[in-house]
Amino acid sequence: MTVIEKRSVEPLLPMTPAMFHVLLALADGDKHGYAIMKEVTRLTDGAVSLSAGTLYGILRRLESEGLVVENDERPAPELDDERRRYYHLTEFGRRVARAEAERLEDMVTLARSKKLMVKVRPV
């Protein structure tokens, strides 16, 4: 069992929506900052739009908590901008994102039990 696996996710929950969206954006692969921004906008249909200041404040927090690390692997130079940094969701970050999703799922289930939500919206 690694040290990271022993670490509890509870202290980091609940997450802010913006933070969760960033983790979601990284769930299917490493991305640089602008790509994360675009992915969040796409996933939320434009409902959530992260400014540069907000995004990097989130990334700093995620890095300091060990949910995200910088990936040293870079694409070919002709496709790259050296100013970019590529972010990778760590295993711990994945566990935290999963825990947050389960927490939100529990809340949706509760809302359904109270008949607040009756239809399952298409994803």
Next chain:
Amino acid sequence: MSPQRNTFADRAFRFLLRFFPSEFRGDYGKEMEQVFEAQRREARKDKGGAMRLWWETIAGIFTTAPREHVEMFRQDGGYALRMMRKNIGFTVLVISILALGIGANTAIFSVINGVLLRPLPYADGNRLMTLDQTAPHSGQGSQRFSVHEIDDIRAQSQTLESLVEYHNMQFDLLGVGDPQRINTGVVSANFFDVLGVRPLYGRTFVPDDDKPGAPAVLVFSYDYWMKVYGGDPKILGTTYRMNDKMHTLVGILPAMPQYPDENDVYMSVSACPFRSNPNFIANRQARMMTVFGRLRKGRTIEQAQSELTTLESRFQKSYPDDYPAELDWTLEAGLLRTQLTERARPTFMILLGTAGLVLLIVCANVANLVLSRQLRRGREMAVRSALGASRARLLRQVVTESTMLALAGGVIGLLIAWGAMQILVDFAARFTPRAPEISLDSNVLLYCLGISVFAGILFGSIPQLGSNSNLATPLKEGAAQGAAGSRERLRSALVVAQVALSFALLAGAGLMLRSFYKLVTLDPGYKSENVVSMLIQLNFTRYGGGQIGKVRSFHDRLLERVKENPGVISAALALTFPLNDRAPRAIGFQIEGKPNTTGQPQPTFDLQSVTPEYFETVGIPLVRGRFFSYGDGPDKPDAAIVNLAMARHYWGNDDPIGRRLTTDGGKSWETIVGIVGDEKQVALDKPSADELYVTQAQNPTGETSLLVRTQQNPMTLTKKLADDVHAIDPEQPVARIRTLEQLRQKSLASPRLTSYLLGLFALLALVITAAGIAGVMGLFVNQRIKEIGIRMALGASGGSVMWLILKKGLLRVGIGLVIGLLGALAGTRLLATLLFGVEPYDPITLASVTVLLLAVAALACYGPSRRATTVDPLTALRSE
């Protein structure tokens, strides 16, 4: 490599990034620029997209940047707390030193805030003005105002509104136990309205109260009401007899600082027998009242002054007999706020400056301690730097730590200031009636916070001036390596600064203490031991109105009874006596055969009217001629005695005995029969004025003070003396029972406390500086153990090693002394107004301070230099 773009938008974005902490910028700045660049390209495709993007970006930065700063502070704060706990001894030492410096500053600022900075506790206090009518060539101070003059100013002034008149008298209040002599403020009906004072109970005065013949009403002050009636509101409506007239109590005032005097009760002008007298009202020269008012909105004090000057000229033209031209009449306006505080300002500002110097010494001392500790933390800093911490980040960490230490010191300093509050209020009360307004309010708390943060930043960042730009150096060179040259120079500079500042403080304190000593040992010209005084103001309705025989009879019978008391050596009655807090009565005169020059100010003397045993009772010596005797009766030629100052002033080396002078234009003449020694009539630090004594028998006054010299403590006889007064007149109150020694001590109280405070600050500075010198020299020895070992191995004696260390220390002290001396020469002249008998450049004081500092510094250096001689060369050579 992508070139850095430099369009306006890029520059603007880079400017916005500056709101983030430097470390954040270092980590993400370039990437954020790249992202924003991409966003701008995308935004150009939409109409209004660029504007939206800028708006969202700015909002995001201003939301996120403060959070980053707070997070960084939280991390630094947590680290600082851990370090403080780990080095608890250092932490306690630093906090204690800082608490003293910050506490002293906070305490003094609380006084300045309460007295000088706070608005007056009256409605629209900044527009309240005082008026003063003077005739400088009359030899008297303020002339005050008559009823006519007040009415004329009220009617003709366009710049002043709501003019208020005030005068203070002492009346007898009967109907409450023993007759009481009470301070009474006689005021116009709008007095409390203009000050914006609402009564606590009942009402204040209304315009109908001012009408002639109106029912007599009273308002009690809060302090008097609490002292005499325990705060019982049911006394409203009670009637009292004052001046043979019944007065009804209609109101009680709230607790408030009273202006111009602390009064027990207030009455309306129609109830005052003097003020309401038709002859008094009709006489333009019957000047008794103080006047103040409010500046009209939109008018300036300069406009008011210009108008008053015009009015005074108009009065002089219209009533030339009431304004003799040679006296040079003027009418002046001033801010009430200034009048209440001008006496206090110089002393308080000097104390604040002194406390500020102490704080600088504290900061320099603590900076040296931090610098010394930096050597031990050098490795830690180097490791953190190697792990990626920028220099700015490390500096921020160090300054956060120092600021937290300073804030902790500030909290304790605040407690020190709170503990000293009552002493400071009592001290300030000697200078200004605003003393009760001194408190630890939000301004003082902000000040304490401000100087704590300032001190923390100062002593946290100073040591960084001497730190190596390559933070990894300590890893390469090892911890035992001697301090870099720049650190050594910085430490020396801090010691020099402490010595220089301490010298300035010690010089100032030394001058004040010498000045105070001169005051204490000054011969006041009389003997104050075992003499008690009590004020007897005869009721003018029963003794006034020309009933001189009744006054003389009262005086004679009283002295006869008093002298029969066992233990009484002598007794006398006098109009005033030394250091009495009553203004002298200046009288113009003319010497026989020496007419006064027209257009020149009339000569004046301070009048004193006494019974024959006065000089013996108070202990004033006879210089030439004779004292008064009971033979100088009302049917004998008027006799006078002058003091030495007056004799020298007007007769020089000639003998004034037998010469005559007049005070009423020649209608009557006084013959000088004796010369007595000068005494300090008004204040110990003021020169003796020209004084002329006349006898009570020939010039009786309804107001006198009974003075009794006794064999034992005179306060044991006061009840008996009061009984002697009441045996003659049961309704005659006695007041102001004090010994002459109490009055002398009271006059010394302010210079005493000022010099003690300065002395305390200077002592604090000296102790801190000595500790600083000892600390630096100790470190110096530690860092040169190897060198000392080598010297001793090569044959150097203990004495030469000791001298080497001492020389190093005393060189720094010497430089500090020279700088301090120059600073003291520039700064001590600010003390000139507070000094008595001592010049600001007094060489004895400056020399004494130099010797003291050198001695203390030598003592501080002795320990480390002695320790250096005990170094074992073999051990030293093996040490790292």
